[in-house]
Amino acid sequence: MRRRTLHSLAAGAVFAVAMYAATNIRLRAAESEQNSYRWNLPKGFPIPYVPADNPMSEAKVELGRYLFYDARLSVNGKQSCASCHKQELAFTDGRAVGIGATGESHSRGAMSLVNVAWSGALTWNNPTMKNLEEQALVPMFGEHPIELGLRRDGGFAQWARSDAIYLDLFPYAFPDAGDPYTIPNVTKALACFERNIVSARSAYDRYHYGGDDSAVSESAKRGEVLFFDQRLSCFRCHGGFNFTDSTVSERNPNRTLEFHNTGLYNAPGLYSYPPPNVGIFEYTKAPEDVGKFKAPTLRNIAVTAPYMHDGSIPTLEGVIEHYAAGGKNGHDNPNKDPLIAGFTISAQGKADLIAFLQSLTDAAVLHDARFGDPWRRE
Amino acid sequence: MTRRWLIRIGLTAAVWLGAAFPQTPQQTSAPVIIAVSGDVSTPLTLKAEDLAVMPREKAKIPEQDGTEVEYEGVPLREILKRAGAPIGKLRGKALTTYVVAKAHDGYQVVFTLGEIDPEFGNDQILVADKRDGKALFGYQGPLRLVCPQDKAGARSVRMLEALEVVKLQK
Numbered sequence: 001m002r003r004r005t006l007h008s009l010a011a012g013a014v015f016a017v018a019m020y021a022a023t024n025i026r027l028r029a030a031e032s033e034q035n036s037y038r039w040n041l042p043k044g045f046p047i048p049y050v051p052a053d054n055p056m057s058e059a060k061v062e063l064g065r066y067l068f069y070d071a072r073l074s075v076n077g078k079q080s081c082a083s084c085h086k087q088e089l090a091f092t093d094g095r096a097v098g099i100g101a102t103g104e105s106h107s108r109g110a111m112s113l114v115n116v117a118w119s120g121a122l123t124w125n126n127p128t129m130k131n132l133e134e135q136a137l138v139p140m141f142g143e144h145p146i147e148l149g150l151r152r153d154g155g156f157a158q159w160a161r162s163d164a165i166y167l168d169l170f171p172y173a174f175p176d177a178g179d180p181y182t183i184p185n186v187t188k189a190l191a192c193f194e195r196n197i198v199s200a201r202s203a204y205d206r207y208h209y210g211g212d213d214s215a216v217s218e219s220a221k222r223g224e225v226l227f228f229d230q231r232l233s234c235f236r237c238h239g240g241f242n243f244t245d246s247t248v249s250e251r252n253p254n255r256t257l258e259f260h261n262t263g264l265y266n267a268p269g270l271y272s273y274p275p276p277n278v279g280i281f282e283y284t285k286a287p288e289d290v291g292k293f294k295a296p297t298l299r300n301i302a303v304t305a306p307y308m309h310d311g312s313i314p315t316l317e318g319v320i321e322h323y324a325a326g327g328k329n330g331h332d333n334p335n336k337d338p339l340i341a342g343f344t345i346s347a348q349g350k351a352d353l354i355a356f357l358q359s360l361t362d363a364a365v366l367h368d369a370r371f372g373d374p375w376r377r378e
Numbered sequence: 379m380t381r382r383w384l385i386r387i388g389l390t391a392a393v394w395l396g397a398a399f400p401q402t403p404q405q406t407s408a409p410v411i412i413a414v415s416g417d418v419s420t421p422l423t424l425k426a427e428d429l430a431v432m433p434r435e436k437a438k439i440p441e442q443d444g445t446e447v448e449y450e451g452v453p454l455r456e457i458l459k460r461a462g463a464p465i466g467k468l469r470g471k472a473l474t475t476y477v478v479a480k481a482h483d484g485y486q487v488v489f490t491l492g493e494i495d496p497e498f499g500n501d502q503i504l505v506a507d508k509r510d511g512k513a514l515f516g517y518q519g520p521l522r523l524v525c526p527q528d529k530a531g532a533r534s535v536r537m538l539e540a541l542e543v544v545k546l547q548k
Contacts, residue, residue, distance in 0.1 A: 041443070043443065043445065044441065044442070044443055045443055046442050046443040046444055047443075047444070207516075211512065213515075221516060224516055224517050225517045225537075227517070228517035228536065229483040229517075230484055230485040231484060240442060241442060241443070247442075251444055
């Protein structure tokens with residue numbers, strides 16, 4: 001069994017090298033200061049921040065992949081992490097809001113896990129949730145709403161010990177642990193797998209970092225200029241290599257994070273946004289924080305519809321129209337970010353902007369076997 | 379026949395090599411042009427060929443990934459000097475002179491002449507046309523300001539199109 005696991009690791013490594021070689025991106029083999037794990041990152045991508053108590057390792061990444069796709073990690077065996085984070089949808093689920101194992105609806109949409117290693121804030125509206133290991137506990141054990149619906153006394157250690165694959169992988173991933181079959185180790189392995197999902201091979205990457213002028217269309221090039229135009233100011237919240245302003249890295253792990261009210265609602269009453277989606281106000285209790293949410297990465301945004309925290313806008317065109325109007329329903333929201341000032345854009349400009357956003361789709365990450373369901377092969 | 383076959387083999391090899399090792403195309407970009415106007419004795423319009431023969435400098439800027447990129451271009455002070463701005467002669471009312479850098483998208487920032495004059499701030503500010511040896515393209519170019527002494531990047535104007543010199547006290 002160990003041989004099979006090692007073979008799968010080796011095959012994954014070979015595949016990774018082949019995929020990178022196929023692109024025109026200059027690779028930069030970077031070694032983290034914290035550990036010897038090698039991030040094969042293209043130019044422009046900083047080394048991610050990794051907690052000191054959970055250094056990256058290939059073994060943990062592989063264990064995390066099995067756990068990520070394991071429906072036994074839900075109360076009724078019906079859902080795994082992958083149920084709401086589907087690889088082909090850039091690890092979202094295509095729904096406006098998530099639905100848990102027992103059928104309970106979440107109030108917000110499942111966020112993409114692509115490039116989550118650089119995500120300073122992990123959820124739409126919790127400014128204190130910065131750690132993937134800690135965040136994994138929410139869908140596993142949370143009750144409001146129930147997502148995976150696990151119970152602490154659910155007998156995880158028993159069934160994990162009885163599975164031949166885990167009998168191999170847990171000690172391999174945690175060789176120094178007396179008892180490796182623990183929930184903290186589950187969350188550590190899941191976090192390592194999630195950090196390893198790097199999207200850097202889009203057509204835009206080949207154009208912008210790889211110098212391949214033919215990688216994107218002329219329309220996408222015009223759209224890029226519009227995206228970085230001061231009048232539209234898209235880049236002000238969706239900037240940097242990961243197209244978000246919540247990026248952290250090994251060199252800059254404690255950046256001040258921004259959250260934005262984009263004028264989506266201006267409801268009468270106590271809150272201007274429909275509860276329970278009141279933004280970071282839920283945690284800060286500051287009235288000016290009602291309606292402030294994270295600006296997510298725009299990488300692979302073309303495959304992660306519907307949009308906004310509650311999935312209330314079905315298309316990219318609708319999102320552009322929302323911002324062009326300076327926020328439609330919430331145009332006059334007192335907490336609206338001044339950057340949402342509105343702009344005029346032609347039909348061609350809109351098409352160009354969408355072409356640019358589509359150029360951020362990384363087909364490789366949507367189909368890369370290293371991020372796929374390992375149980376399918378067994 | 380032998381020669382024809384050799385030519386065929388040669389052509390096939392050339393096509394195969396071309397496919398296996400495609401040339402990296404140069405990114406297309408708008409024509410390089412920058413206008414200098416306002417309170418100067420010689421309003422200017424500079425093109426790529428003008429910038430190529432002016433004094434040029436390089437500046438290394440740290441990137442988000444911890445690497446450095448090297449920008450190359452003409453120092454802003456050299457362009458303003460050529461337009462007749464009082465660089466090196468900043469006295470009295472001339473010290474109220476500033477330059478507005480204007481971008482294609484309407485973005486504007488201001489520098490005082492005192493910041494860039496060698497006898498005062500002596501900041502290196504470049505009107506850059508190259509990044510790591512390649513022409514600036516897309517939303518960055520074809521010209522941009524590079525301000526190595528600034529801690530934040532907001533004055534490093536992309537898509538730079540014009541410089542307007544304003545003397546507050548005449």
